[in-house]
Amino acid sequence: MITTVTLNAAIDKTYYLPRFPLGHVSRVNNLYAEPGGKGINVARVVHQLGCPVVATGFLGGSNGDWIRKGLDRQGLRHDFVSVEGESRLCLNMIDEATGVSTEVLEPGPVISAKEMSRLADTVYRLACRSSVVCFSGSLPRGVPDDYYAQLITLAKAAGALAFLDTSGSALRHAVDAAPYFIKPNEDEMAQLTGQAREAGAPWAAEDTQLDTLHEKGIELISVTLGAKGSHSSYGGKRYTxxxxxxxxxxxxxCGDAYTAGMAVATLRKQPLEACLAYAAAAGSANALTARAGYVDPQDVEQLLGQVVVREEPH
Structure with a gap:
């Protein structure tokens, strides 16, 4: 089983508008509203790819109730901790004329120490029954920067592999707990290691940053490069x-679908190159859908044959 953890869950609303000029009234052509937050997106894609999954995290207020009911409708198992306050709304406005996406993200509820303790107990309980636990997304208000590190330590103690996808100070603190897998982008890598890369420099020649993170005990690192793919490091080898x-x-x-694909392939005990290809195919399949955190399994299988994974000299 795979468990996903979403500390700052949301109702994700995606608006498709003919145009989205600032300072003017805009009318929506199409609207999608989904249970969201990065970990929930991961859980939905894992479910769509045919693997058992349960989602946990914090939910509060009427928005939290809406998210639970939405997950029930989608057939997604969940075990969230109820909190005071209201879970957030996250809005994504897509200008159909330009394809530009504009996001507006609410901060979410303030989490108490008691609520954090309850979630830690839940994560450990679920991790004892899981092969992979995915921690995804931002920290809500009230949660200390090292909270992911605490949860990762619990997941590892329960015998699960910890996957991490976050940013900023939460990422900097969490890597010290040595999750199995992280997927920073290039800017986040520079923040983690204090080593900025020259723009356009080939990763195979400039990836001593990865060695710095491996020394902390992180086994698999995928640096995501947007539409260009990813550069990964595992077992002393480098892969593009x-x-x-x-x-x-x-x-x-797309990044959440990438994480989901990696988790599914890892759960299925695929070799590393196959895991990288499946993750890339899942991420690309998400881009073909109108809603975030959705893939068509047939798209994933079709795209899988188009992914190129090569080992780089190191």
């Missing part, structure tokens, strides 16, 4: 994965 070229409909959630 070139994603298929697709005409994107919506790029929000």
């Amino acid at each position: 994965a070139l994603s298929p070229q697709v005409q994107p409909v919506n790029t929000v959630g």
Whole structure:
């Protein structure tokens, strides 16, 4: 089983508008409202790819009730901790004329120490029954920067592999707990290691940053490069994965689908190169859908044959 953890869950609303000029009234052509937050997106894609999954995290207020009911409708198992306050709304406005996406993200509720303790107990309980636990997204208000590190330590103690996708100070603190897998982008890598890379420099020649993180005990690192794919490091080897070229409909959630694909392939005990290819295919499949955190399994299988994974000299 795979468990996903969403500390700052949301109702994700995606608006498709003919145009989205600032300072003017805009009318929506299409609207999608989904249970969201990065970990929930991961859980939904894992479910769509046919693997058992349960979602946990914090939920509060009427928005939290809406999220639970939405997960029930989608057939997603969940075990969230109820908190005071209201879970957030996250809005994504897509200008159909330009394809530009504009996001507006609410901060979410303030979490108490008691609520954090309850979630820690829940994560440990679920991790004892899981092979992989995915921690995804931002920290809500009230949660200390090292909270992911605490949860990762619990998941590892329960015998699960910890996957991490976050940013900023939460990421800097969490890497010290040595999750199995992280997927920073290039800017986040520079923040983690204090080593800025020259723009356009080939990763195979400039990836001593990865060695710094491996020394902390992190086994698998995928540096995501957007539409260009990813550069990964595992077992003393370096890999480049070139994603298929697709005409994107919506790029929000592609990173979550990548994480889900990696978790599913890892759960299925696929070799590393196959895991990288499956993750890239899942991420690209998300871009073909109008809603974040959705893939068509047939798209994933079709795109899988177009992913190029090569080992780089090191």
